[in-house]
Amino acid sequence: MNDSELDKILLSAGNELPLPPDFGRQVWRRIESSSAASPGLASWFEKVLSPLAKPAVAAAAILTMTALGLGLGAGLKPRQEDWKEAYVESVSPFGSPHSR
């Protein structure tokens, strides 16, 4: 699409307000700058994560995540105080409603 085609489309839209003389150029500049930004981000993303395509790195990533999950799960063990609260709640009719 060139400038004259763009002008035709804009005129056919029925907008009667006068456009600035370099309106078409400004529109194209914005389109160009936005299309230039996206591939940059995508290529950066791909570059950072591309090692994951190698089987050894992929296996290491999966093992790391599994270990992290196990570690976090073990670290969040209920505290002694939580068990005490659970017992108090189970024998007190005045606390929060019983779940059983």
Add this chain to the structure above:
Amino acid sequence: MKRILLVLAIALAAGLCAFALMRSHRHADAPPGTLLESMPELVWLQKELDLSDSQFKKVSTLHAAYLPECTAMCERIAEAHERLDTVSYGEMQVTPELKTAIADHARIHAECQERMLEHLYETARILDADQAERYLEVMLPYALDFSHSEPEDVHVR
């Protein structure tokens, strides 16, 4: 790119599964089918008071028998609260209905408090002297709970 996303998804799923598995394992803290699995709240009692197997069995039986009673009391208290709350907003004076609701609320509270104390003493009687003292020291404040009736310094002149 598809392959990378697939690896990411698998790694994330593996991490989540590992977390859930370890968390459920730690939460149960007891072999399946045992008393501790069905009543995990007894973990504290067993560990805090260092109960023998025989004591733990007796305490668990007593606890299991008390639980349905406690649930029923909990419901009675909630109903009495609700009734008192509803009636107290009805009129700008102490009506006979409000008087009844206040009396019912106090009576139900007292009955439930008495039953809870009875259960605590029954449990304490299963324990030896030191365990019973420790148990009552921790539990009695919850049964007595003066937080709503203690004057504190509200009326200090």
